[in-house]
Each structure stands twice: as structure tokens, then as C-alpha cells.
Amino acid sequence: MTSLTQKTKYALKALFYLARKDQQEPKSPALIADIASSENIPRKFLEVILLELKHNGVLQSRKGKGGGYWLSKAPEELYVGPIIRIFEGPLAPILCVSKRHYQPCSDCEDVEHCSVRQVMFKVKLAILDVLDKTSLRDVLSSSESPIILS
Amino acid sequence: MTSLTQKTKYALKALFYLARKDQQEPKSPALIADIASSENIPRKFLEVILLELKHNGVLQSRKGKGGGYWLSKAPEELYVGPIIRIFEGPLAPILCVSKRHYQPCSDCEDVEHCSVRQVMFKVKLAILDVLDKTSLRDVLSSSESPIILS
DNA sequence: TATATTATCTATCTGATAAGTAGAGTAAGT
């Protein structure tokens, strides 16, 4: 379960690129082509992604020479959770534990006492506790601490 | 992201059914047909699922009259994490943070400093902290506490 | 105003996978 799609991963990579750029020169436009080549993202696919981010208020853009994309807010105001939701939909592992997209399973006879729901509710809380509290900025500044897989 | 498949959900429902039954009468066989009708699971599909659970050491079975499926261990010895892994594969949101199935993305040039990986590593820890520490038994006995979606 | 530059839109393609079904075969109890 829980695997990030390529699309979402590309979106995050592009946003971190823009966030790093924002720290040096806020709100200055970056070219699709530059992001694509720097982050190894297929250009045409990235176009779709950036547009979707713009339509969801995460990015702003300008056409023509000197144009490009930039973050609509400062990196510390953009949280990872809402961004992932744009591409993946609800973060809850199952809809009966989603607040906004709540829907019981069609085969469920007693939502209140479902054991699967009990576990998945805890999982959901754990996931949101990370994603909805981590901003783009938080991640950039935490990149010194090493990862030990366990 | 992170949505449980129907198959996995059915597997868990079947296991909780067997766990409840085990509490009353340990290791007594349950019929596929009974589980299917009690939990609203398509019978043929459930056959596939139970078989897979047996092949992975979670269930035992006996054929013929008086046969059926039962838990291979007590409910407190069976953890949710490993069960979900059988059907969903790695629980990590992305393979570069998985211990057993570690693999960097093909488009990644510097795994150690990848920001996406930083976030997803935290998410993985949070998920495992729930699923690998929760047994079937834990869930059954916690089913009094109500769920408040937030 | 012309032209180069850059984002935006419309449409389509391919392969993989979830979810489920059909039907025959095999083993165990009574």
C-alpha cells in the first residue's frame, strides 16, 4: 500500500527545486525545461504536473520571455500533505476514516465496530501527523540528518 | 496514496473473523462459505485470499467434512503489518526508504540528499510504528474506543 | 509590429494491475 506515484514524486521534486530557488531569490520564475533537466523529469509530463499545481494555487506562472513558474507562497507556508492530496486524493488508507471524503465500504454492515477501520484510523493519524505538519521549508533545512533504514 | 486494496481489506476482515472465533474455541476450523457470508466477501475471491494467507504461514486448513481454515498462531502473535505486506508489498511509500526492498528511483542522482526521501522516511516510520506493533488481538480488544474523524 | 520565447490546451496511446469469475481437479472425513 501507500506507494507514491511517479507523478506525485515528480511534483514534490519540482517543488523542492522551486523552494531552494525561492530561498536565494524569492518569486523569481523558473523554466519548465530547467526544472525538468535538473530533476530528471520528462518535460512534457512535468508540464502537466506544474499546471495542475498552478490550478490548485500552489504555483504561479508567467508566459513569454522571462516567464516560468514560482511558488505562490513562501516554502514555510506550503505543507506537504495538501500537495500530495492534489495528486493522490485522500491520504487515509480507506475512505471510512477520511474526514472530507468519508464513505463506508459497500460491504460494511457496521462501520462503528469495524476492526479494519480501527487500525486504519491509527495509520491515518500517523500519516497526517507527519505530512500535514511538514512544510517544504522544514524538509530543506532537515536534510543534514542521515537516514538509517530499519 | 496509501489506499488499501479490496483484497487486503477482505483478508483482514477474514482474519478478524477467525481471531474472534479463536477466542471462543481456539484452532477450530471455519468454513470459507461461513466467512464469506458473514463478512460480505465474494466466495471465490475469498478462496484465493485464504489460500495466499495459508501459503504465507498465517492460516492452516483441513479438507473434507469438518474441515476449514483457522489461525496458525494465537491472535496476539499475529501482527497486522506482515499480513498487509503479503498483499500490498512493502509498506514504505517509496522503495528508497524500504529496508528489505530498498531500491533508489531510476531518476535519482543523489539518494542521500533527496528531499522526497527525507519526508517519506518519516512517513514510513510512522506507519510501521502502528502496523508492526498492532496484533489482531490488540484490535479486537480496542474496539470500544470510538473514532472521531479529524 | 514582428518575432522569439514560454506557458497552456486537446487528444491520444500503451502497459500494468485490481477485482473478480469459471471450471476442473484433489484430498479428507463418514
Next chain:
DNA sequence: ACTTACTCTACTTATCAGATAGATAATATA
């Protein structure tokens, strides 16, 4: 022998991820 139930093989159908192609619209600057 007969019933019951587990086991295996093969298939179907629909949806979606992951792109790509080609044309169009907006902007800056010479």
C-alpha cells in the same frame, strides 16, 4: 462411495499510471 471442501489454472473486464504529440495563446523585446 459419497459428500464436502480445499486447491489450482486460466481468463475477463475496467481502470489508471505514465507518458507523448501537436497545436494554440500570451508575453517581452528589438
